Amino acid sequence: MRHRTAWQALGQNPLKVLGSSWPWRSFAYLLSGVVFGAVTSTVLVVALVAGLVSLVVLVGAVILLGVALSGVVVTRFERWRLRLVDLDPVPDPHRSAERAGLVGWLRTRLREPATWRELGFTAVSVTALWWMDLLVLGFALVVPVLVMMSPLDDPGAWPLVFVGLCLLSAAPYTITAWAGARAAVTRLMLAPRDSELGRRLTDVRASRARLVDAFDAERRRIERDLHDGAQQRLVSLNVMLGLARLDAEPDSALAGQLDKAQEQVALAVDELRELSRGVHPKALTDHGLAAAVENLAARSVLPVTVDISLPRRMPVSAETTAYFVIAEALANAIKHSEAMRVEVHARLHTDVLTLSVGDNGIGGATPEGGTGLTGLADRVAAADGRFRISSPQGGPTLLHVELPCR
Numbered sequence: 001m002r003h004r005t006a007w008q009a010l011g012q013n014p015l016k017v018l019g020s021s022w023p024w025r026s027f028a029y030l031l032s033g034v035v036f037g038a039v040t041s042t043v044l045v046v047a048l049v050a051g052l053v054s055l056v057v058l059v060g061a062v063i064l065l066g067v068a069l070s071g072v073v074v075t076r077f078e079r080w081r082l083r084l085v086d087l088d089p090v091p092d093p094h095r096s097a098e099r100a101g102l103v104g105w106l107r108t109r110l111r112e113p114a115t116w117r118e119l120g121f122t123a124v125s126v127t128a129l130w131w132m133d134l135l136v137l138g139f140a141l142v143v144p145v146l147v148m149m150s151p152l153d154d155p156g157a158w159p160l161v162f163v164g165l166c167l168l169s170a171a172p173y174t175i176t177a178w179a180g181a182r183a184a185v186t187r188l189m190l191a192p193r194d195s196e197l198g199r200r201l202t203d204v205r206a207s208r209a210r211l212v213d214a215f216d217a218e219r220r221r222i223e224r225d226l227h228d229g230a231q232q233r234l235v236s237l238n239v240m241l242g243l244a245r246l247d248a249e250p251d252s253a254l255a256g257q258l259d260k261a262q263e264q265v266a267l268a269v270d271e272l273r274e275l276s277r278g279v280h281p282k283a284l285t286d287h288g289l290a291a292a293v294e295n296l297a298a299r300s301v302l303p304v305t306v307d308i309s310l311p312r313r314m315p316v317s318a319e320t321t322a323y324f325v326i327a328e329a330l331a332n333a334i335k336h337s338e339a340m341r342v343e344v345h346a347r348l349h350t351d352v353l354t355l356s357v358g359d360n361g362i363g364g365a366t367p368e369g370g371t372g373l374t375g376l377a378d379r380v381a382a383a384d385g386r387f388r389i390s391s392p393q394g395g396p397t398l399l400h401v402e403l404p405c406r
Contacts, residue, residue, distance in 0.1 A: 023172035026179030037130020071118030337361025363395035
């Protein structure tokens, strides 16, 4: 088992701890904390004094503002340094600043609670944490050396050499333990709060939902334009060719050419209808999911059993997602599964649409297999749903989707 933190490493066999890299990583973490803490303390104290002294002019206010925002820089380095003893990164709680120049960046940072929490961590680090790092390193390494050197001044104190060796042998555990504790405190203070994570997650979900809705609206517009524009023109052309055919001499070359032209126009109309169904089927817009899936089943080369019983129309995003999941699943069954039949089942449980598509094919469907499953999973995730698939080698394949309908 690979340990992710120094604390976890201490729970293994003591000899394994000595043979691992964790004591050395912990030593580097504490030593860098001492150096960085000393430099940060010096810089902040000088800046604070300079800002207070020059407060009567604008320069002092700017310096004090820089001190207030110093936590953003300090904690960014702390997050990077924390990877020495904690392999799981600490997320940055800050939102991306608007593209409004320096003033916009400052306004955004000063409004965020994380900025002031990071300033508090910087104050704790400057006044306490790096001092404790120094004390731990001194107790673990310097004190044992001093004890072992005691017989140089007092030959009768030679037993202290063994005491110093014992203390020095415990140094890796002392250093690793404090490094783990310090890392835990740092993570606790710097990790985003639930409210901040929730806000960011809400923003991401809202943005994703807007993109999905815009995409579906565009699909419906294209389908409407195809149906009301190009398709109607081709139908009118077919009618005009039929009228011209009536005026032509029977069995003439012109009549044969008009017949061929009518056949080509009819084929073009059929292909355009299929294309418009693939973009956004009219049956889905007018009659709902059950009717649209029945149309899919009627055109499928495989026998498809449709069992969809819904008490009401679903939200547009849920209906569209469910339809294209079923359409892609049927296409996969025809192309890859060697199935003899497909079953489609859908029910509404409270405000969750539960959908399943199963076939009796050879199975082995995986997202890595290039059968469009990754795209389906992404589309379901964009609708805030759940996507699962069971497809062992030899079959059968069952695709299960849950979509919220709020």
